[in-house]
Amino acid sequence: MAGLEDKPLGYLLYRVAAALRAEVGATVLGPLELSFPEYLCLRVIGEFPGKSNAQLARDVTVSPQAMNKVIRELQNRGLVTRPATVPSGRSLPITLTTAGTALLGRADPMVLAAESRVLANLSDQDRREFRRLLAAVG
Numbered sequence: 345m346a347g348l349e350d351k352p353l354g355y356l357l358y359r360v361a362a363a364l365r366a367e368v369g370a371t372v373l374g375p376l377e378l379s380f381p382e383y384l385c386l387r388v389i390g391e392f393p394g395k396s397n398a399q400l401a402r403d404v405t406v407s408p409q410a411m412n413k414v415i416r417e418l419q420n421r422g423l424v425t426r427p428a429t430v431p432s433g434r435s436l437p438i439t440l441t442t443a444g445t446a447l448l449g450r451a452d453p454m455v456l457a458a459e460s461r462v463l464a465n466l467s468d469q470d471r472r473e474f475r476r477l478l479a480a481v482g
Contacts, residue, residue, distance in 0.1 A: 364462050372454040376447065381406055381414050383455070386448045389424060389440050396435035423447060 348356065365380050373383050384404045389395060395403070401411035415438060418424040423444035426436040440448065463471050 360462070364459060367458045367462050368455055372451060372458050376451055378447075378451065379414070381410070382418060383451060385411070385414050385418065386423065386440065386444055386451075389438055390445065390448050393439045394437035396437065398435070400438065418444070 348359075368383070369380055373380060378386075381404055385400055388400060388403050397411050397415055398408050400415070401408045404411065404414075406414070415424060415426070419426070421443075422441055424438050425441050426438045428436075460471075463474070466474060
């Protein structure tokens with residue numbers, strides 16, 4: 345679409361995120377019985393195990409209450425675990441279970457394929473540059 349290059353960054357990022365969320369949700373996560381926030385949560389925990397509910401909520405940009413619901417669902421499915429108590433403080437560190445790691449391992453290649461479909465209008469070089477720029481900014 346001509347003229348979008350001058351739009352605010354937040355708007356452009358929203359458009360990309362919405363397109364990605366729709367493609368990933370429809371083709372990948374639905375069959376795996378995962379919501380987009382659940383997938384993001386698994387992805388973040390896979391990268392940074394031991395985060396608390398509050399930290400995950402900030403990382404995934406949902407409320408702590410919404411994240412608590414996501415974590416409970418993932419726990420009920422045996423995909424994540426957190427201790428009943430901790431020696432100090434109140435934060436309960438969350439980690440992936442073997443089943444969670446396996447599901448994430450199945451989902452990630454399919455998510456990458458969905459991303460490729462969303463970025464189909466870009467050349468391979470442009471895709472690499474886009475990822476590089478996002479990593480540099482984020």
